[in-house]
Amino acid sequence: MRILAAAGGTAGHVNPMLATADQLIARGHEVIALGTAVGLEADLVPAAGLELVTIDKVPLPRRPSLDLLRLPTRLARTVGTVRTLIRDREIDAVLGFGGYVSAPAYLAARQADIPVIIQEQNARPGIANRLGARWAKGVSLTFASTPLAAKHGMTRVTGLPLRAEISGLAADRTDEARKRFRRERAAERFGLDPDDMIIVLTGGSSGAQQLNRAFAGAADVLTSRAQVLHVTGRGKEADAAGAAGDRYRVLDYVREMEEVYAMADLVVTRAGAGMVAELAALAIPAVVVPLAIGNGEQYLNAKSAIDSGGFLHIANDAFTPDAVREQVVPLLDRQELDRRSAILRAAGVSDGAGAVADLVEGVL
Numbered sequence: 001m002r003i004l005a006a007a008g009g010t011a012g013h014v015n016p017m018l019a020t021a022d023q024l025i026a027r028g029h030e031v032i033a034l035g036t037a038v039g040l041e042a043d044l045v046p047a048a049g050l051e052l053v054t055i056d057k058v059p060l061p062r063r064p065s066l067d068l069l070r071l072p073t074r075l076a077r078t079v080g081t082v083r084t085l086i087r088d089r090e091i092d093a094v095l096g097f098g099g100y101v102s103a104p105a106y107l108a109a110r111q112a113d114i115p116v117i118i119q120e121q122n123a124r125p126g127i128a129n130r131l132g133a134r135w136a137k138g139v140s141l142t143f144a145s146t147p148l149a150a151k152h153g154m155t156r157v158t159g160l161p162l163r164a165e166i167s168g169l170a171a172d173r174t175d176e177a178r179k180r181f182r183r184e185r186a187a188e189r190f191g192l193d194p195d196d197m198i199i200v201l202t203g204g205s206s207g208a209q210q211l212n213r214a215f216a217g218a219a220d221v222l223t224s225r226a227q228v229l230h231v232t233g234r235g236k237e238a239d240a241a242g243a244a245g246d247r248y249r250v251l252d253y254v255r256e257m258e259e260v261y262a263m264a265d266l267v268v269t270r271a272g273a274g275m276v277a278e279l280a281a282l283a284i285p286a287v288v289v290p291l292a293i294g295n296g297e298q299y300l301n302a303k304s305a306i307d308s309g310g311f312l313h314i315a316n317d318a319f320t321p322d323a324v325r326e327q328v329v330p331l332l333d334r335q336e337l338d339r340r341s342a343i344l345r346a347a348g349v350s351d352g353a354g355a356v357a358d359l360v361e362g363v364l
């Protein structure tokens with residue numbers, strides 16, 4: 001089967017697509033990615049060796065019409081472009097991961113009368129996936145509590161598809177010797193000492209200025225208790241430049257997040273579905289500062305790990321240098337971290353890529 005996989009914008013949408021594409025390709029299917037030329041997919045998809053077809057980034061109206069003749073002109077034109085692609089490349093199904101490239105793909109698939117399968121990463125679904133679910137043959141959910149279902153098809157709780165590098169690391173972490181080896185190799189790569197505590201801050205794939213500033217503002221206390229790797233997000237290194245030093249490393253983006261996870265004792269992050277699922281699968285304790293905008297999905301993504309005590313939640317407005325000193329620094333204690341890690345391990349979050357590929361094969 002030839003599948004068009006639509007995902008664009010941030011790594012949070014693109015990584016689960018790449019993980020699922022790997023599975024589908026391993027099972028003998030062909031995958032073409034659909035994205036834009038401006039999102040992170042323009043980097044990540046070719047780097048993964050997958051073909052990327054790009055379309056324009058067109059906002060979806062709040063209440064999209066199903067009557068294609070009544071769509072705003074630019075959206076209708078983009079739907080037409082995807083429709084032509086589906087015909088010319090003889091696409092058998094559209095697999096969408098939400099976001100602004102998915103909606104035109106869902107609409108074009110409906111017009112071309114080929115199956116749509118949806119993967120929803122978040123605890124609260126976005127508008128594109130809510131639209132597509134009306135005619136999807138399959139819906140894959142990361143969380144059982146997500147209010148989204150295929151009206152005329154199968155809905156399955158699959159978990160989030162994780163990249164092979166992340167599931168490989170999760171497997172390595174079940175063996176103490178391999179876990180130690182991975183930690184040493186990773187720490188060396190970032191110029192850090194594996195025998196000392198390591199705390200990582202990342203604002204997700206696009207970074208977060210407020211997190212960056214609060215963290216850099218507490219650099220003195222942080223470095224007295226641990227070594228820091230601060231991943232600022234692309235173009236945001238300046239936020240942390242003043243704090244940089246031997247015990248405070250600053251990078252703008254890390255492509256191999258598995259290396260970061262391999263050495264992290266504690267991670268401070270937004271609560272995008274990707275980061276939450278990866279940290280849970282690797283049983284790494286985290287402080288989450290959910291993005292306050294969007295549709296509130298970030299807090300919900302992390303809610304079960306917060307409620308169980310694996311993660312600590314700090315509200316966006318409250319995340320100041322003082323909060324870092326008073327709430328984050330006390331977590332840098334071996335016993336406390338081990339306790340939280342055990343809670344996460346008990347929750348048993350794992351890779352959903354195989355289950356999403358099963359769902360795709362099940363509806364074709």
Ligand SMILES: CC(=O)N[C@H]1[C@@H](OP(=O)(O)OP(=O)(O)OC[C@H]2O[C@@H](n3ccc(=O)[nH]c3=O)[C@H](O)[C@@H]2O)O[C@H](CO)[C@@H](O)[C@@H]1O
Nearest residue numbers: 010011012013015121204205231253254257272273274275
């Ligand atoms: C602002 C925005 O649109 N946020 C959404 C976006 O999150 P966003 O893409 O920011 O964040 P996620 O946590 O979902 O995913 C981040 C991904 O980027 C990777 N990573 C991160 C930092 C880095 O330096 N290198 C790197 O590779 C992580 O390993 C992870 O796989 O998509 C998520 C999944 O639909 C949603 O839950 C978020 O609400």
